[in-house]
Amino acid sequence: xxxxxxxxxxxLLACFSTAAASxxxxxxxxxxxxxxxxxxxxxxxxxxxxxxxxxxxxPAFTMFLLSEGKVTTWSVDDWIKRIEExxxxxxxxxxxxxxHEFSFVDVTGDxxxxxxxxxxxxxxxxxxxxxxxxxxxxxxxxxxxxxxHE
Numbered sequence: 001x002x003x004x005x006x007x008x009x010x011x012l013l014a015c016f017s018t019a020a021a022s023x024x025x026x027x028x029x030x031x032x033x034x035x036x037x038x039x040x041x042x043x044x045x046x047x048x049x050x051x052x053x054x055x056x057x058x059p060a061f062t063m064f065l066l067s068e069g070k071v072t073t074w075s076v077d078d079w080i081k082r083i084e085e086x087x088x089x090x091x092x093x094x095x096x097x098x099x100h101e102f103s104f105v106d107v108t109g110d111x112x113x114x115x116x117x118x119x120x121x122x123x124x125x126x127x128x129x130x131x132x133x134x135x136x137x138x139x140x141x142x143x144x145x146x147x148x149h150e
Contacts (some may be wrong), residue, residue, distance in 0.1 A: 033105060036102075036141065038056055039055055048083050048094070050083060055078065060143065061143065063079065064089055097120065103115035114132070115128070
């Protein structure tokens with residue numbers, strides 16, 4: 001009888017530990033999604049808000065671009081410069097409706113990856129793969145590769 005009670009207690013403890021770990025992972029996944037939505041989807045694609053971009057991207061961020069078999073890189077400052085130039089040419093809001101979907105978000109400790117699908121006017125434009133680290137002030141996007149559909 002005593003061994004049965006020990007087994008039941010151990011099983012319950014394992015269930016509660018797994019549930020707690022799962023709950024914490026869900027909280028972190030939502031935090032990762034929020035950073036991507038605020039700084040990337042809204043900051044770059046919708047609002048073109050440089051401060052939002054700076055808030056969610058780490059200064060060491062690097063985007064890798066593949067073109068004609070060659071890889072080049074952009075920093076977050078390169079991207080911000082392009083946003084500012086675009087706002088000077090077209091100061092109004094973007095003309096295309098932008099929406100996004102998360103295909104997956106995976107978090108392990110202080111590291112995370114996410115796949116994001118970007119649609120403009122219902123047309124699938126980008127599949128983005130983002131890498132993030134968690135710092136004292138929260139999650140920051142540190143890297144990106146992508147595929148352009150159009």
